[in-house]
Amino acid sequence: MKIIRNDSYQNEYSSAARKLILNAGLSQEQAQNFLCLNETDYSRWWKECDINLKASNLDSLTKALGISSDEAVFETYDLTKLRKDLFRTAGPLPDRYSVNSYSRVRSSSHIIKYLTLTKGQMFADQILKSMQVSPLLFDDQDNRISLNFFLDLLETLSDWGFSPGELDNLACVLFLGLQNTNLGNRFKSAQTHAQCYAILGESLSSFDENFLYSYDVDSSQFHMTSILPFDKHESTALSPRRLALLQRYRLILLGWFPYLSGLEPILPSVQYSTKKSGLCAQYSVYFAGDKSRPLTLCRN
Amino acid sequence: MDLSRSIDNLAEYRRSEFFQYLGQFLADRRVQLGISVDRLAQLTLIGAGQIREIESASREASQQEFDSLLAHLDIDIYEIHEICRVTHAQYMLEFYRIIDENYPK
Numbered sequence: 001m002k003i004i005r006n007d008s009y010q011n012e013y014s015s016a017a018r019k020l021i022l023n024a025g026l027s028q029e030q031a032q033n034f035l036c037l038n039e040t041d042y043s044r045w046w047k048e049c050d051i052n053l054k055a056s057n058l059d060s061l062t063k064a065l066g067i068s069s070d071e072a073v074f075e076t077y078d079l080t081k082l083r084k085d086l087f088r089t090a091g092p093l094p095d096r097y098s099v100n101s102y103s104r105v106r107s108s109s110h111i112i113k114y115l116t117l118t119k120g121q122m123f124a125d126q127i128l129k130s131m132q133v134s135p136l137l138f139d140d141q142d143n144r145i146s147l148n149f150f151l152d153l154l155e156t157l158s159d160w161g162f163s164p165g166e167l168d169n170l171a172c173v174l175f176l177g178l179q180n181t182n183l184g185n186r187f188k189s190a191q192t193h194a195q196c197y198a199i200l201g202e203s204l205s206s207f208d209e210n211f212l213y214s215y216d217v218d219s220s221q222f223h224m225t226s227i228l229p230f231d232k233h234e235s236t237a238l239s240p241r242r243l244a245l246l247q248r249y250r251l252i253l254l255g256w257f258p259y260l261s262g263l264e265p266i267l268p269s270v271q272y273s274t275k276k277s278g279l280c281a282q283y284s285v286y287f288a289g290d291k292s293r294p295l296t297l298c299r300n
Numbered sequence: 301m302d303l304s305r306s307i308d309n310l311a312e313y314r315r316s317e318f319f320q321y322l323g324q325f326l327a328d329r330r331v332q333l334g335i336s337v338d339r340l341a342q343l344t345l346i347g348a349g350q351i352r353e354i355e356s357a358s359r360e361a362s363q364q365e366f367d368s369l370l371a372h373l374d375i376d377i378y379e380i381h382e383i384c385r386v387t388h389a390q391y392m393l394e395f396y397r398i399i400d401e402n403y404p405k
Contacts, residue, residue, distance in 0.1 A: 023331050076334045117383060118317075120324045121331075165397070168404075172389040176382060248404045252393075255402070259389065267402035 013053040014045070016072040017061055023079055024065060024086055025125030025135075034064040087134040093145070094132050096152075100235055101144035103208040108150055109138045110177030111170045127156060141181065147210045147236050154245040167245065171252035175260055187260035193287040196261040197222035212278075222268075222285040224254070229278040247272065247281065254283055303377055307366045310384045313391040320357040321383045327355040329373045344368040 021031045032042040035057045045051040055069070062072045066085055071077040092098065112135070115124040128135055131152055137143050157167060178184030183203055190196040194217060201215040201224070210233070215224040247270075255267035268283040304310065311318040330340055337355075341348040346365050353359035354369070361369065370377065397403050 071334075075331070075336045078334060079332045114386065116328070117325060117386060118321050121328045165394075168393055168397075169390050172393050173386055175385060175389075179382070251402075251404055256389075259392075265392065265396065267396060267400050269402050 011052060012073055013055060013058040013069075016069075016075075017053055017058050018046075019075065020061065020065070020072050020077075022122050024082055025122065025129060026086075027129055031061070034061045036060045084136065087136045093137070096237075097131075097133065097146050097149045100146045100148075100233065102210040102232070103145050103147055103150060104141060104206065105138050105143045105145055106141035106177055106181075106183075107207040108145075108153060108177075109141060110174050111153065112138055113176040114170060114173045117176070127153070127160070130156060141177070147208075147233065151237065151242045151246060154249060155242055158245065164248070167249065168252050171249045172256040172259065172265070174253065174256065178260065184260065187257070188262070190258075190261035190263070192219075193258050193263055193266065193285075194219045194222075196258045196263060197285065200257050220286065220288050222283075222287075224283045225280065226250075226283075227275065227278045227280050231277075233278075243279070250281070251283070255285065303381060305367070305377055307361065307363050310380060311360075311387075313384070314387040316357075317390065318383060318387045319360050321386065322361070322380070323355045323357040325379070325383060326369055326373060326375075329375060330355075333373065335373075340369075340372065343372045 017035065026034070028042075028046070031046075032039060035042065035045075035053065037045065037057065041051055045053065058069050058072060062069045065077075065082055067077040067082060112124055112128070115127060125135060131149070133145075133149065137145070154167060154170075157170075175184070178187065183206055186199050186203070187196060190199055197215075197217045201213075201217055201222075204213045204215075211226040211228055213224060213226050215222065217223075251268065251270055256265045259265050266285050266287065268285045270284075271282045273280045273282075330337070335343075337348045337351050340346075341351055344351070344365070346354075346368060350359065350365070351369075354361045354365065369375075370380070
């Protein structure tokens with residue numbers, strides 16, 4: 001079906017362009033350039049003032065995205081392909097995230113998936129876009145990124161209105177990023193808390209190398225010391241607020257690993273201290289006794 | 301958790317959040333597949349207005365509507381169970397926040 005090109009369709013052009021921009025996850029700057037509008041006209045159009053688009057504007061936008069105007073108007077384009085093509089041409093990671101890239105994206109991919117599931121693709125895209133990071137980075141869980149990315153992500157979400165409670169949720173949905181992976185299957189196979197934490201101890205480097213870890217596990221308890229070494233993180237932006245966000249997240253995360261094995265979570269006790277070499281956290285998890293709570297206890 | 305298809309079972313933990321996330325997920329999938337609301341309405345025999353309400357979570361999908369939407373949007377029930385697990389984890393966390401002394405203040 002072809003679009004009839006006359007003035008009465010200008011609103012359809014506007015509506016199609018607006019949807020396409022949001023679905024594709026274009027930045028306002030990209031959208032303005034692709035539509036061939038100057039800044040003032042673009043701003044007036046986006047705010048739904050008195051400007052409608054011409055067919056040529058929509059043509060220019062769709063051409064830049066490799067689809068036809070018909071596909072945009074009737075929403076019949078392949079969005080997955082369009083996004084892949086679009087983000088593939090995005091620039092490299094900012095230095096802030098590529099220098100000292102001791103984290104693997106598997107340590108944050110569940111957060112992106114959680115945002116996509118609960119807030120929508122568009123929201124997740126906007127967050128990543130505001131950080132100049134392509135969603136394609138998360139296609140390979142072994143891709144590396146700096147701790148700054150994770151800190152920025154928590155801080156950005158907090159700035160965007162996430163309450164402490166909502167941020168806590170991010171630490172208990174690790175399963176979203178490990179689904180159908182070897183590591184996820186290993187955790188799934190654990191029958192006891194001791195087995196689960198033994199797997200965690202063995203796989204700590206699969207998540208990140210920002211921290212120096214030592215751990216000890218037996219049938220009744222798990223102890224782990226993590227040190228964030230100063231000499232390795234000279235370029236990491238650590239403010240008290242960012243550190244508090246990170247510490248809170250990691251405490252809940254550590255308690256939530258058993259959930260990957262279908263076992264009840266156990267929040268650890270923790271002691272923080274500052275050593276000459278770095279920031280130290282000592283976690284203790286006790287498996288047996290009163291703290292055991294069957295998952296079925298938590299039903300409505 | 302078994303792979304139940306019952307919408308009441310899936311929404312068991314935090315009903316309002318479940319339908320909110322489900323609506324968002326259905327809308328995202330529809331857009332990814334390039335299907336308009338009107339086209340989906342034709343395929344599923346659910347009114348376009350009702351689909352918009354389900355997507356915006358202003359209305360809960362019935363079991364029949366849920367089954368039909370999943371079938372026509374090519375959604376595996378496993379994907380919906382991920383949403384269910386998210387609401388379960390959120391519910392558990394809420395529980396721990398109240399009773400666990402180690403929960404951060």
